[in-house]
Amino acid sequence: MSVPPEVPDRAHPDRPAGPPRPGGSVPPPPSGQQPEAVAEAAEAARRDAANRIIDTSSGQDDGLNKCPSCGSSEIRYSLTEKALVCSYCRHTWNEENAEEAFGLDSSIADLRGHTMASGTADVREDLTTVTLKCQGCGAEVVINVDQDLQARCHWCRQTLSINSQIPNGAIPDAVLPFQLTREEAIERIDAFTAKRRAFAHHRFKEEYVPDNVMGVYIPYLVVDGNMHAVLQGTGEVTTRQYTVTRGSGDNKRTETYYDADVYGVQRAFDLLVDDLTIESAERFNAQDNAQATNNILNAVQPYDTENAVIYNSNYLKNFTSERRDLNVRDVDDDVEDHFLAIARAKAVPTINRYDRGVRWEREGVAVRGTRWVSVYVPVWLYSYADSATGDSLTHYIAVNGRTGTTMGSVPVSHPKIFAVSCAAGTVAAVVGAIVGLSQFLF
Amino acid sequence: MLPLLAELSADPATMTLLAGSDSGAGGIAIPFIAGPAVFAAVYGGIYRYYRNTDKRHHFERETEVSVGNLRSGDRKVGENNRQQDRAMRGRNSTDHLQRVHRIAVD
Ligand SMILES: [Zn+2]
Ligand SMILES: [Zn+2]
Numbered sequence: 327m328s329v330p331p332e333v334p335d336r337a338h339p340d341r342p343a344g345p346p347r348p349g350g351s352v353p354p355p356p357s358g359q360q361p362e363a364v365a366e367a368a369e370a371a372r373r374d375a376a377n378r379i380i381d382t383s384s385g386q387d388d389g390l391n392k393c394p395s396c397g398s399s400e401i402r403y404s405l406t407e408k409a410l411v412c413s414y415c416r417h418t419w420n421e422e423n424a425e426e427a428f429g430l431d432s433s434i435a436d437l438r439g440h441t442m443a444s445g446t447a448d449v450r451e452d453l454t455t456v457t458l459k460c461q462g463c464g465a466e467v468v469i470n471v472d473q474d475l476q477a478r479c480h481w482c483r484q485t486l487s488i489n490s491q492i493p494n495g496a497i498p499d500a501v502l503p504f505q506l507t508r509e510e511a512i513e514r515i516d517a518f519t520a521k522r523r524a525f526a527h528h529r530f531k532e533e534y535v536p537d538n539v540m541g542v543y544i545p546y547l548v549v550d551g552n553m554h555a556v557l558q559g560t561g562e563v564t565t566r567q568y569t570v571t572r573g574s575g576d577n578k579r580t581e582t583y584y585d586a587d588v589y590g591v592q593r594a595f596d597l598l599v600d601d602l603t604i605e606s607a608e609r610f611n612a613q614d615n616a617q618a619t620n621n622i623l624n625a626v627q628p629y630d631t632e633n634a635v636i637y638n639s640n641y642l643k644n645f646t647s648e649r650r651d652l653n654v655r656d657v658d659d660d661v662e663d664h665f666l667a668i669a670r671a672k673a674v675p676t677i678n679r680y681d682r683g684v685r686w687e688r689e690g691v692a693v694r695g696t697r698w699v700s701v702y703v704p705v706w707l708y709s710y711a712d713s714a715t716g717d718s719l720t721h722y723i724a725v726n727g728r729t730g731t732t733m734g735s736v737p738v739s740h741p742k743i744f745a746v747s748c749a750a751g752t753v754a755a756v757v758g759a760i761v762g763l764s765q766f767l768f
Numbered sequence: 769m770l771p772l773l774a775e776l777s778a779d780p781a782t783m784t785l786l787a788g789s790d791s792g793a794g795g796i797a798i799p800f801i802a803g804p805a806v807f808a809a810v811y812g813g814i815y816r817y818y819r820n821t822d823k824r825h826h827f828e829r830e831t832e833v834s835v836g837n838l839r840s841g842d843r844k845v846g847e848n849n850r851q852q853d854r855a856m857r858g859r860n861s862t863d864h865l866q867r868v869h870r871i872a873v874d
Binding site (some may be wrong): 602667 | 797798799800801802803804805806807808810811814815817818819820821823824825827828829830831832833834835836837838839840841842843844845846847849850851852853854855856857858859860861862864865867868869870871872873874
């Protein structure tokens with residue numbers, strides 16, 4: 327699957343959607359031009375036209391993000407209320423469900439081409455500051471959008487927020503707010519490490535401070551896909567099982583043999599994939615565990631992304647959030663691999679008759695339509711960088727901020743494991759020697 | 769330590785040990801096989817229990833997916849007789865993450 331370069335659709339709203347151009351007959355390709363090139367261009371144009379953008383911006387201007395009840399800008403997300411709370415009048419509310427509000431829940435079977443929520447637009451690295459005019463007092467306030475999406479006006483002390491979807495990767499289409507409190511997360515992390523003390527590295531045990539647990543919003547691209555998959559390979563069915571006796575006397579032994587029929591196997595089916603999640607910050611790439619144990623973050627999934635709400639910067643207040651730095655086109659090959667893996671998993675129940683297994687040799691998907699949404703998901707994260715060992719691997723213990731699913735990596739003391747394994751190996755060798763000797767003697 | 773024991777018993781090396789050896793001739797080799805096998809199983813089991821390097825989200829099973837219009841095309845192409853393995857060679861029907869030759873599909 328290849329997602330076409332970003333979004334010329336918006337740039338040419340007046341371009342006719344369909345063929346043909348007025349005047350009737352299509353002119354023949356100019357001589358000298360490769361017919362393949364023409365075909366490619368036509369194909370690109372077709373895909374291009376099929377690219378659709380769904381605007382998920384809140385419609386609010388940047389600046390004061392006001393309480394709908396009293397107009398105050400002192401708003402924060404409360405974990406006890408599980409809602410935004412106005413510090414002034416105590417009004418509580420949540421933003422609308424993003425899928426419903428933006429029509430992102432329409433039937434996946436109807437998806438054609440690429441539909442992208444506007445929060446998935448290509449990231450611009452050069453955008454580092456945004457200057458806002460405070461509506462309270464008229465002062466100009468610079469927000470360093472590399473780090474913050476809110477700033478307090480120096481003059482009137484009101485909170486100014488970035489509400490528009492500036493394309494720096496920091497503003498998703500939707501946010502999945504934290505459900506689990508920090509205390510609940512620490513409990514789970516404590517329980518996780520308590521079971522893993524005996525062989526933990528002594529420095530980890532000494533330096534373990536559960537208070538360092540941080541609430542982090544991690545950016546994901548959530549993908550729906552409508553596709554047709556084809557798998558081809560070879561399968562075998564056992565037709566006969568028999569034993570053959572060889573040798574005689576003490577050397578007599580029996581061997582089991584299997585006869586099998588060999589089949590060419592093909593499966594073709596349609597797939598509708600709902601809310602496949604892909605890490606969209608490079609540093610959390612689940613396949614790259616060289617710097618940090620990213621597989622741990624990957625393993626606390628799934629998230630109930632269908633419950634994500636419309637982005638509001640107040641959800642992010644008092645939490646850390648990581649910016650998205652991967653674009654749709656950076657991950658689309660990976661997404662296609664995920665689609666293929668799903669197709670292979672879905673084929674399993676259809677090949678039961680091949681009791682000797684199936685060897686898939688060729689596979690492919692035709693992606694009819696996709697829909698992309700960027701979502702922040704909540705994680706309680708304890709990270710421990712073991713710098714003293716030199717490899718400076720960051721170990722994560724992560725708690726899914728919605729479900730409480732916990733997974734982690736605890737650095738081990740290799741000498742301790744070595745000692746215990748040696749002891750166990752020695753015991754096994756001695757027991758083995760006794761068993762072996764007894765067989766030999768009797 | 770119970771989860772650790774579970775991990776150990778899932779280890780193929782441990783399984784063969786638990787199953788015992790099958791022939792008298794191999795008896796004398798038991799200590800030389802059992803020692804290293806148990807060492808490796810214990811080492812690997814503890815390491816995995818602490819570091820969880822094998823853990824990931826099983827998206828291919830847990831993502832919500834509907835399947836339709838299944839078409840199967842199976843035909844016998846030959847026989848593979850007198851095989852000593854119970855399973856066919858190169859089977860990958862459960863290795864969903866292993867990619868094979870890509871074909872174009874319309
Ligand atoms: Zn209020
Ligand atoms: Zn002001």
